Amino acid sequence: MSQLGRFILALVILFILAGCWNRVELNELWVTAATGVDMMDDGQWMMSYQIIIPSALASGTGGGTGGSSQPASHVFSVKSKTYNQALSYSNLKTSRQIYIAHNRVVFIGKRAAEKGMDRLIDFYLRNTEAREMVTMIVTDGLASDLLKKLLPPEKLQGVAMAELVDKESDILSVFPKVRVYDFVLSMNSDSKSIGVPVAELTGEGDYQDVKEAESLDVFKKTSAPLKLALTKLAVFQKGKLKGFLNKEESLGVSYLSQKINNSEISFPCSKQPGREMYSSILVNSANVKLTPRKTSSHYTMQVGVKINGTLNETTCTKDISKTKTIHDLEEEIAKEVTSTINKGWAKLQELGVDATGFADRIHRRFPREWGTVKKDWDQEFKKIELDIRVDARIQRPGLLQKHIGSQT
Amino acid sequence: MVDKLKKWLFKQPSRSKNGTSSEPVNDKKSTELSKELSGTLKDNVTLLKQEIGHSTDFILRCLNDKQGNPVLAVGFLQGLIDQQILTTLLEELTAGIRNGDLSDRNVESWLMDRIPIGGITCLKNEKALIHAVLYGQVVLLVEGSTKAFAASMSGGAKRAVEEPTSQTVIRGPKEGFTEDISTNIALLRRRIKSTELHFDSRIIGSYTQTKVSVAYIRGIADPEVVKEISRRLDSINTDSILESGYIEEFIQDGVWTPFPTIYNTERPDTVAGSLLEGLVAILVDGTPFVLIAPVTFFRFIASSEDYYQRYDLASFLRIVRMASFFLALLLPSFFIATTTFHQEMLPTTMLITLAAQRENTPLPALLEAMLMELTFEVIREAGVRMPRAVGPAISIVGALVLGQAAVQAGLVSAAMVIVVSFTAICNFVLPAINMAGAVRLLRFGLMLLAGLFGLYGVLAGLVPILVRLVSVNSFGVPYMMPLAPFYTSNMKDLFVRVPWWKMKKRPKMIGDVNPVRQATEQESFAEQAGEHSRDPMA
Numbered sequence A: 001m002s003q004l005g006r007f008i009l010a011l012v013i014l015f016i017l018a019g020c021w022n023r024v025e026l027n028e029l030w031v032t033a034a035t036g037v038d039m040m041d042d043g044q045w046m047m048s049y050q051i052i053i054p055s056a057l058a059s060g061t062g063g064g065t066g067g068s069s070q071p072a073s074h075v076f077s078v079k080s081k082t083y084n085q086a087l088s089y090s091n092l093k094t095s096r097q098i099y100i101a102h103n104r105v106v107f108i109g110k111r112a113a114e115k116g117m118d119r120l121i122d123f124y125l126r127n128t129e130a131r132e133m134v135t136m137i138v139t140d141g142l143a144s145d146l147l148k149k150l151l152p153p154e155k156l157q158g159v160a161m162a163e164l165v166d167k168e169s170d171i172l173s174v175f176p177k178v179r180v181y182d183f184v185l186s187m188n189s190d191s192k193s194i195g196v197p198v199a200e201l202t203g204e205g206d207y208q209d210v211k212e213a214e215s216l217d218v219f220k221k222t223s224a225p226l227k228l229a230l231t232k233l234a235v236f237q238k239g240k241l242k243g244f245l246n247k248e249e250s251l252g253v254s255y256l257s258q259k260i261n262n263s264e265i266s267f268p269c270s271k272q273p274g275r276e277m278y279s280s281i282l283v284n285s286a287n288v289k290l291t292p293r294k295t296s297s298h299y300t301m302q303v304g305v306k307i308n309g310t311l312n313e314t315t316c317t318k319d320i321s322k323t324k325t326i327h328d329l330e331e332e333i334a335k336e337v338t339s340t341i342n343k344g345w346a347k348l349q350e351l352g353v354d355a356t357g358f359a360d361r362i363h364r365r366f367p368r369e370w371g372t373v374k375k376d377w378d379q380e381f382k383k384i385e386l387d388i389r390v391d392a393r394i395q396r397p398g399l400l401q402k403h404i405g406s407q408t
Numbered sequence B: 001m002v003d004k005l006k007k008w009l010f011k012q013p014s015r016s017k018n019g020t021s022s023e024p025v026n027d028k029k030s031t032e033l034s035k036e037l038s039g040t041l042k043d044n045v046t047l048l049k050q051e052i053g054h055s056t057d058f059i060l061r062c063l064n065d066k067q068g069n070p071v072l073a074v075g076f077l078q079g080l081i082d083q084q085i086l087t088t089l090l091e092e093l094t095a096g097i098r099n100g101d102l103s104d105r106n107v108e109s110w111l112m113d114r115i116p117i118g119g120i121t122c123l124k125n126e127k128a129l130i131h132a133v134l135y136g137q138v139v140l141l142v143e144g145s146t147k148a149f150a151a152s153m154s155g156g157a158k159r160a161v162e163e164p165t166s167q168t169v170i171r172g173p174k175e176g177f178t179e180d181i182s183t184n185i186a187l188l189r190r191r192i193k194s195t196e197l198h199f200d201s202r203i204i205g206s207y208t209q210t211k212v213s214v215a216y217i218r219g220i221a222d223p224e225v226v227k228e229i230s231r232r233l234d235s236i237n238t239d240s241i242l243e244s245g246y247i248e249e250f251i252q253d254g255v256w257t258p259f260p261t262i263y264n265t266e267r268p269d270t271v272a273g274s275l276l277e278g279l280v281a282i283l284v285d286g287t288p289f290v291l292i293a294p295v296t297f298f299r300f301i302a303s304s305e306d307y308y309q310r311y312d313l314a315s316f317l318r319i320v321r322m323a324s325f326f327l328a329l330l331l332p333s334f335f336i337a338t339t340t341f342h343q344e345m346l347p348t349t350m351l352i353t354l355a356a357q358r359e360n361t362p363l364p365a366l367l368e369a370m371l372m373e374l375t376f377e378v379i380r381e382a383g384v385r386m387p388r389a390v391g392p393a394i395s396i397v398g399a400l401v402l403g404q405a406a407v408q409a410g411l412v413s414a415a416m417v418i419v420v421s422f423t424a425i426c427n428f429v430l431p432a433i434n435m436a437g438a439v440r441l442l443r444f445g446l447m448l449l450a451g452l453f454g455l456y457g458v459l460a461g462l463v464p465i466l467v468r469l470v471s472v473n474s475f476g477v478p479y480m481m482p483l484a485p486f487y488t489s490n491m492k493d494l495f496v497r498v499p500w501w502k503m504k505k506r507p508k509m510i511g512d513v514n515p516v517r518q519a520t521e522q523e524s525f526a527e528q529a530g531e532h533s534r535d536p537m538a
Helices: A003-018 A083-092 A110-115 A118-126 A143-148 A157-171 A180-187 A207-212 A216-220 A247-256 A323-351 A358-365 A367-375 A377-383 B002-010 B015-020 B041-053 B083-098 B107-114 B126-134 B181-191 B223-234 B244-251 B268-276 B311-340 B348-358 B365-385 B388-408 B414-429 B433-471 B488-492 B525-532
Strands: A029-039 A045-052 A073-080 A097-099 A105-108 A135-139 A193-202 A227-237 A240-245 A263-268 A278-294 A299-313 A385-396 B058-064 B070-077 B120-123 B137-142 B148-152 B197-204 B210-217 B263-265 B280-284 B290-293
Touching (some): A029 A110, A029 A143, A045 A143, A110 A135, A157 A227, A247 A323, A278 A385, A358 A367, B041 B070, B041 B126, B070 B083, B070 B126, B083 B107, B126 B137, B126 B148, B181 B268, B210 B223, B223 B280, B268 B290, B311 B414, B365 B433
Antiparallel strands (some): A263 A278, B120 B148, B197 B210, B280 B290
């Protein structure tokens, strides 16, 4: 063989060995929008895939009418010993290959969450196709049940759910957005704890309504009797579900874990007799500073909260143009925030879960002492006290100086 | 091994072999015709008749004196002569004979003095005589003289100076070169009225005897380049040159690359601009396309209009063109690669839309793209070749049948039609047709690589292309010149064009001999006004 021939051979080998050989046409793929992970009674895993039916989603192509005649997604479940087995066994049931790189959200059933997330995490980190940027959501019951429910008016429930968490954590910050990646980080941190939002069907509904939420009929109504919504925060410790926090407690935890972006704070008007009058500010920026302090017997966490907001709504009858009124309102905001944080903190201490990541802060601040604290951190955590200082500022009270209904 | 491959891949055609070969192609006559002219009119007339006289378009007229003895013969090829001038010439000649002005002795001086023609040359041998006839001159043979005279009155059917069709501009001169080299030279002369503008003419092609003229501005053009171009032109030994494309292929560098290393243009203003930058132009008789060398890659992205429009708009359009170049080269291959190998790179909604479109398409994306691209190439070619009258048919077939109907029939996906048509449009943005052709060729290769190896393949295709681009020279100037090797000074006229008053120097390495283009104190009036502005409040 000539030298040139050898050179070309080397080139060809280079191509063949290093080239991409996973060629697959788009119409040979079932793109999944959401995955559900459940632990069954017989100790097997059940993986549920919400696959996107492209032709139902994109209208006007290929001559088909598409659109409303068919739901945009289809859910099917596979029972198996491992996740990968589920992925492989799914080929027994589907005509196309399951493609999970575009998976936006993974639902975790309650039992699976209690059993532990390490297997899921391992799968996500090991598999090249699965992305670590998938949003995690815990469900109270079976994840596969929730996968089947539609989220009108969005056609793709999985994508919509991910967007919901995204927007919520951006605009409201009650429930933080947790990606698999964040979960991995928390499992490797000192606190080994994290809070994950819980999605549920809410509303008063009977069996009929539950069935309807799984069918296209739900799109025919202007308001579905049952709705998918984020309701709680599930706190995990060492990868296992430990308990739930309600909305307000979760907000408190969001403050403590510095996950507040924008938010809304409703607070009572100060010293106003009679009816319960509430005002509301839109938080433009919230800055939480956590400084661990060491006292003789335990640690104290100094929580400095700085809030800047716009007064959006008030029914207080006081004159807002006066500085004192603004100061009074700011004081009320501070009180409200303090109480929110305390509620969340109380619940965390009750559960004994350090979902705020205080362990890492103390480790970083007192690296030498950490060695001794580490062993009985659970006890130490319960001893931690909070020293909350809220500095709330109403930056823009608005041009309207007095409430319309005010007498003075 | 690599060296050998390099040698094999990049070897230049050996010119020395052509240059040293002393045997001309089909040039037997040149030796036979080197004789001196005979002193008798009869012999010379016989010679002319023998050589070309049997053709019907060759006209030979003998003029007799009062005694009936032939004194003068006029010979010319009918179609190449301006009939009007010929009439005046013949009138003058016959009048001269009738009046007896033309006697045997003073015929030569009489001709020189009295003939109402600008250029008249003296021919001394047979070869020159034949050439003069073939070049559209009128030859005058005089009894008893060993000299013949050629009066240049070339005329006949000639295309007028028209707007160039291949390179149109919105703003800028609308005249283009014609097929006639003397007209073309005149067009250039009219633009550059300088004694430094030189035209070196030579004749190439043993049958076609094509006049090829090398134009350059002495003092700006690199003499080495002029010498090299002349050398390469002289080494061409062929029987025909019918278009400048022949010359281009004979003398160009970088044979093993689809990228052109010689620019061609129909526009005199482009040639003038290039000459003033120190480039050399090669004009070929019989074609309106003038070659310009040496050129770099970026000249093919620029349009002559860039220099006539406002600099900001010109810069913007140049960047658009640059982007179009990459899109035209890479868009289909990127589309194929991402949709068949790297689905994770697409946004979810886009993936679903594309997947929905592909739901009913039978062919894999690569084949689909190939099919559409080839279809487009066919349509394009048909559009160029077909008679004007059937123009609408092509657009109907192209747009409706192949675009709309193919999608509805489920043969190709709508996205592919968009990709292919956008690629095609991007391709048309490139002002130089030969560069657009290079892009078209490479696109198919890259598509194939994308379909087989994904983005890895695209990259593996792009690397050799880039390596080749930076290794090619055009008459000693590196092809990617202002970028590799990097010249900061040339950046003013690369991706953007700075205002004219900022471009004080000619591009380096091309116009190195005489670098300064305009006075260094040249500045915009805006700047001057800033210094001397009147204060309205004062």
